[in-house]
Amino acid sequence: MRWYRRLITPAPDEPRAFFITGGSAGIGRAAAKLFVALGNDVAVTARRQERLEALRAECEAEELPGRLLPLVADVTDAQAMQQAVARALATFNRLDVVIANAGIGHRGPLVEASWEDLETVLRTNIDGVLHTVRATVPALRASGGGHIVLISSVLGPVPAPYSAVYSASKAAVDSLGRALRGELKGDRIRVSVLWVGQTHTEFAERRLGEGGRVAVRWPTMTAEQVAGGIARVLEQHQRAMTLRWVDSVFVCVGRRLPALMDWLLTRFYRPA
Numbered sequence: 001m002r003w004y005r006r007l008i009t010p011a012p013d014e015p016r017a018f019f020i021t022g023g024s025a026g027i028g029r030a031a032a033k034l035f036v037a038l039g040n041d042v043a044v045t046a047r048r049q050e051r052l053e054a055l056r057a058e059c060e061a062e063e064l065p066g067r068l069l070p071l072v073a074d075v076t077d078a079q080a081m082q083q084a085v086a087r088a089l090a091t092f093n094r095l096d097v098v099i100a101n102a103g104i105g106h107r108g109p110l111v112e113a114s115w116e117d118l119e120t121v122l123r124t125n126i127d128g129v130l131h132t133v134r135a136t137v138p139a140l141r142a143s144g145g146g147h148i149v150l151i152s153s154v155l156g157p158v159p160a161p162y163s164a165v166y167s168a169s170k171a172a173v174d175s176l177g178r179a180l181r182g183e184l185k186g187d188r189i190r191v192s193v194l195w196v197g198q199t200h201t202e203f204a205e206r207r208l209g210e211g212g213r214v215a216v217r218w219p220t221m222t223a224e225q226v227a228g229g230i231a232r233v234l235e236q237h238q239r240a241m242t243l244r245w246v247d248s249v250f251v252c253v254g255r256r257l258p259a260l261m262d263w264l265l266t267r268f269y270r271p272a
């Protein structure tokens with residue numbers, strides 16, 4: 001039994017209801033499965049219905065103790081997010097934890113990038129978080145408080161060349177998280193930002209733009225490791241955190257020695 005199991009598993013008389021965006025793949029999927037395995041009620045959204053149904057079937061086949069509610073919703077659609085939250089509330093009667101995870105990457109020179117791709121990144125990573133927060137906060141308030149975890153990236157605090165718009169979108173997420181933390185404190189709603197480092201998911205494959213990354217051997221996490229990290233965030237209530245020492249060093253050096261980090265990143269991040 002992992003150490004966080006004791007912390008996240010609800011007592012029989014206090015069910016916890018989760019709302020996770022981007023649960024059809026990668027980190028969101030792994031987090032949804034983890035929290036269902038720990039006996040929670042989990043509403044999970046994405047656009048690909050068949051993927052969500054497959055996740056529900058998997059949870060049922062493994063007889064996981066919690067409930068999984070798949071909801072098809074595009075995070076860029078404010079109304080769809082409001083409707084998804086309404087359905088989650090109608091099923092679970094409360095909402096305790098929100099994980100704003102849905103996101104998409106972009107790689108390549110900014111000026112030559114198609115505006116359509118850049119706009120998709122901005123709409124998904126920024127508007128998507130805004131719609132998620134605006135739809136779920138009233139439900140968290142009605143439940144007496146809760147916790148919002150915004151899934152950001154180490155490129156939020158430390159932007160990289162040829163990832164300019166992706167980095168900027170995650171910096172916006174960091175800024176929203178910091179401001180909301182104060183705004184929602186009186187509602188007993190905690191807000192945390194998770195600076196995720198490189199993780200093996202469909203992310204790189206589905207990233208928009210061109211593959212601009214040169215061969216750099218950087219340690220990679222699994223989606224399950226990040227899901228475990230999200231469980232840790234829920235316990236520790238930190239305002240922003242990384243999951244590995246290598247990411248902490250990256251963020252720390254990037255913030256304290258920006259000229260050095262920019263020089264290093266310019267060597268590693270190049271156009272294709």
Ligand SMILES: NC(=O)c1ccc[n+]([C@@H]2O[C@H](COP(=O)([O-])OP(=O)(O)OC[C@H]3O[C@@H](n4cnc5c(N)ncnc54)[C@H](OP(=O)(O)O)[C@@H]3O)[C@@H](O)[C@H]2O)c1
Binds near residue numbers: 153
């Ligand atoms: N993987 C990494 O190395 C890494 C590093 C740092 C941060 N992150 C962040 O971690 C988060 C999860 O990424 P991942 O690695 O798990 O990527 P992934 O495997 O590509 O999964 C992305 C998820 O987001 C959903 N999504 C994308 N656009 C959406 C939209 N418009 N509406 C609803 N759902 C949408 C996708 O579902 P549908 O396509 O079915 O809608 C999918 O479930 C992202 O915010 C990403 O920026 C990832």
